[in-house]
Amino acid sequence: MNAPTLPARCGCIDVHTHVIPAEFPRYLGNRANVPWPSMRDAQPCHRHVVISGQVYRTVPHHAWDTDARLADMDATNVSHQVLSPMPELLSYWMDAEDAGVLSRYLNETLAGMVARAPARFSALGAAPLQDVDRAIAELDHAVHTLGLAGIEVGSNVMGVPIGDPRFWPFFEAAQACNAAIFVHPLRPAGMERLVGPAALEQIVAFPGEIGLAAASLITGGLLARFPKLRIALSHGGGSIQALVPRMQFAWEKQSALRDAIEQAPAEAARALYYDDLLYSPEAIRALVDLVGDHRVMIGTDYPFAIMDPDPAARVASLGLSNDVMDRLRWRNAAAWLGRI
Numbered sequence: 300m301n302a303p304t305l306p307a308r309c310g311c312i313d314v315h316t317h318v319i320p321a322e323f324p325r326y327l328g329n330r331a332n333v334p335w336p337s338m339r340d341a342q343p344c345h346r347h348v349v350i351s352g353q354v355y356r357t358v359p360h361h362a363w364d365t366d367a368r369l370a371d372m373d374a375t376n377v378s379h380q381v382l383s384p385m386p387e388l389l390s391y392w393m394d395a396e397d398a399g400v401l402s403r404y405l406n407e408t409l410a411g412m413v414a415r416a417p418a419r420f421s422a423l424g425a426a427p428l429q430d431v432d433r434a435i436a437e438l439d440h441a442v443h444t445l446g447l448a449g450i451e452v453g454s455n456v457m458g459v460p461i462g463d464p465r466f467w468p469f470f471e472a473a474q475a476c477n478a479a480i481f482v483h484p485l486r487p488a489g490m491e492r493l494v495g496p497a498a499l500e501q502i503v504a505f506p507g508e509i510g511l512a513a514a515s516l517i518t519g520g521l522l523a524r525f526p527k528l529r530i531a532l533s534h535g536g537g538s539i540q541a542l543v544p545r546m547q548f549a550w551e552k553q554s555a556l557r558d559a560i561e562q563a564p565a566e567a568a569r570a571l572y573y574d575d576l577l578y579s580p581e582a583i584r585a586l587v588d589l590v591g592d593h594r595v596m597i598g599t600d601y602p603f604a605i606m607d608p609d610p611a612a613r614v615a616s617l618g619l620s621n622d623v624m625d626r627l628r629w630r631n632a633a634a635w636l637g638r639i
Contacts (some may be wrong), residue, residue, distance in 0.1 A: 310378030311611050312532035312632035314481070315533050315574045315598030318382045318422075319348060319362040320408045328397050336388060348385070349478070355387060361602035363408075366414045372419065376611040378629070380601070381636070382409050382422040383451040386483045391456045402427050402437050403579045410445040420637055421448040423481050428456045428466060435472045442476045446634050449478035449529075453485030454512035462515025470525055479635050480530045482516075484508040484537070501605055505619035510538030517546065517567040518560050521545070529635050533598060535586055543568045543589060572635045573626065574598025576607060580616045596632040 314455045326335040331342075332351075339347040339354075347354045361367045362385075372380060384405045390398045402425040409422035424441035426434035442449040450473065454461055459481060473480055484501075487508030513536050518524055522530075532539070546564035550556045562570075569590050575583045576598045587595050597614065600606040607613055616629050632639040 308623070310376050310629065311597050311614070312341070312379040312381070312629045313372075313377045313529060314381045314596045314632050314635070315576060316382055316601040317362065317366075317385045317603065318405075318409060318412065319358050319385050319388070319427030320405070321360075321363040323401075323464055324404055326397075328394075328400070330394055330397065331543060333393060333397055334390070334569050335393075335401070343578050345588055348387075350387070356385075358385075363412075365412050365538065367421070368496070368602075369416060369419060377597075377599075377611055378419070379632075380420055381448065381481075381632070382420055383481055383483070384409070384411060384425050386451070386453060386485045389425050389428075389451070389453050389485060390488050391427070391429045391453060391485075393427075393429075395427045395433050398429060398436060399433050401425070401432060403440070406437070406441045407466055413446070420565035421638075423447060423449045423451040423479065426450050426452070426469070428452060431466060431469050437475065438469065438472055439480060442478050448638075449473065449480055451481045451483055452578060454487070454508050455485060460515035460519075461512050462517075462519035462521050463484075464519065464521075467521065467524065470521060470528055474525045474528045478529075479636050480528065481533065482509065482511070482512050482530060483533045492605055498604075505534050507603060509534050509536060509631060510542055513539045513571065514546070514569070516571065517543075517562070517564050520561055522567045523562040529572065529637065531574065531596065531635055532602075533534045533574050533576065535577040535582065536568075536571070536573045538592075539568065539573075540582075540585055540589055569594060572596060572631065575610075575613070576600055578607065580613070580618075583613070584617055584619075587617075587619075587627075588622075592619070592626055593631060593634075595627055596635065597628060 334351045337349045341347045344360045348356045406424035413420045424447045426437040428434045484505040487504035597610045
């Protein structure tokens, strides 16, 4: 199934939005104590996501209701959303067979949402990366059968950074089928160092986690090995703005690093794409300065609590030229999706 080509000119494309199905199928496997998700009614227009008998998160109906999403998009000048699963649903900690069943259900749900408004939605599916062969098979099904634009992956798979060479066959397959890849923080490192409420995981720990993931992609050699891969980092790449100058300086000064890392870190960083979910014009402009105006895209984290409520206004506040704002609003995203 071929994804539609986006128009030659359109409004904002939001590359970072999440989906949670209104329901999950009953677990039909034969393993005990599987953290299989389910939904439970909450207050009006909300449902609880329940995992292992505990409420993981309470979410609004916008997480699965395409009509509600479209109304919000129209109100904020977003012409197109890229849908992806709530990252916890990637379920790398499950047995790979069970995770494969859940991934297939998520991908079919996403494909159904796209089918309701194909001009307004694209989707990135899930793949059980704890088993690379299964992940490749699900990638193939998601892209070639369901017509999804690519796959969302976690920043690590049970503690193994996403840039580790054991995942290279999956990325080789992604490059071969022209799939977009979106890297999202998942179960971040350093949680034991946080002081305060649980919500600080997304606020404080995510930037460091996505920065570590980005560094693994750069220092592990993935980008040099697969130069046609289109990989985007969520949350503006997090700490990558601080890491790249340090890595570049050390790479230039230390021959051992140049021997170990084929591609200059600054060059590799400019081969990735980034959403602009940094919450301040100064931070977004600094990211554009670091990686180039052809690599930054709008991303909101819709429909969750820390989403950017007005992405078009955020880009407009940057004070950039019309051509650059056009790239940030939609053109870079269309290129990352492989739609222009």
